[in-house]
Amino acid sequence: xxxxxxxxxxxxxxxxxQPYTVLDYNHIKKQRGAxxxxxxxxxxxxxxxxxxxxxxxxxxxxxxxxxxxxxxxxYQDHHKEYWFKAPDKPGERFPLSKEFLGEAxxxxxxxxxxxxxxxxxxxxxxxxxxxxxxxxxxxxxxVKGNTAExxxxxxxxxxxxxxxxxxxxxxxxVIRVNTETGEYSERVEKA
Numbered sequence: 001x002x003x004x005x006x007x008x009x010x011x012x013x014x015x016x017x018q019p020y021t022v023l024d025y026n027h028i029k030k031q032r033g034a035x036x037x038x039x040x041x042x043x044x045x046x047x048x049x050x051x052x053x054x055x056x057x058x059x060x061x062x063x064x065x066x067x068x069x070x071x072x073x074x075y076q077d078h079h080k081e082y083w084f085k086a087p088d089k090p091g092e093r094f095p096l097s098k099e100f101l102g103e104a105x106x107x108x109x110x111x112x113x114x115x116x117x118x119x120x121x122x123x124x125x126x127x128x129x130x131x132x133x134x135x136x137x138x139x140x141x142x143v144k145g146n147t148a149e150x151x152x153x154x155x156x157x158x159x160x161x162x163x164x165x166x167x168x169x170x171x172x173x174v175i176r177v178n179t180e181t182g183e184y185s186e187r188v189e190k191a
Contacts, residue, residue, distance in 0.1 A: 002062055004037050004054035012044070012063035015052075019044040019063040019119045044117065045124045067115040067127065070094075072108045082108060084116070096123060106161035107132045107179050128179040133188050134158055135174050142167045 002013055011022045024040035037054040044065065054060075070084040073093070081095035082105060096116075098105055104114075104126050112132060117125040134157035142153070152164045155175075163177055165184040172191025175184055 002060040004056060004058045004060075007037065007039060007054060007060055012065045013060040014063045015060065019065060019124070021063075021065075023049065044119060047125070063119065066118045068118055070114055070116045072110060072112045072114065074110060075108070084114070087113060094123075096126070101126060103182070104128055104179070106159055106182070107134070107177065109134065109159055130180060131176050131178055131185055133174050133176050134161070134163075136165075136169060136171055136191075139165075139169055139171045139173075142170075 002011070005027070007013060007022050008025050009022050013020055013022075020041040021044055022039055022041055024038075026038040027035065028038060029035045034056050039052045039054055040049060041052050042049045044063070069087050071087050073083045073085055075082050076095070079095070080098045082098065082101055083093055083095050085094075086092040100123070101108070107128055108114075109132075113129070115127040116123050117127060136155045137158050138156040140153050140155075151167045153167055153169070154162050155165050155169055155171075156162050157175070157177070161177075161182075163175070163182070163184050165175060169175060169184075169187060170191055173187055174189035176186045176188050177183070178185050
């Protein structure tokens, strides 16, 4: 069991059968009252964040969260399933649905290694690398003009995702995309 002072950022705990991870921790000591800890937590299953107060007599059960490495293999369109395998065991394959993956599906290409987060033996979330290199498959031509503010254009990458990039990015370039923000980071390779 965790006490109210043990639930620091990146700590996982369960409350009412739901797993949470602590995002922010603020210890408040009042002059006449008992100290309180203000927490900002994220539900690992739903992804929703909320504020929570923890008092001296509160106890939290540590969540048994397991991160399992996996490698993306391919997307099966007619079932809308993304297939993964254990990196060192190609025979251990499993599918995850497009609904389960959500925004993460925008960055998946064959060979990308991810971490599947499991709670009570079931996959509840997926953790992508912070940055992924993707090849540009469609890019509008660059237009000369007023670029004093740094012009941008929308390009399509190999996964079908559209990214705002600087005007100099062309079809065939490989760009690095931040998976947390969905934004262009840098050009890795020129076509």
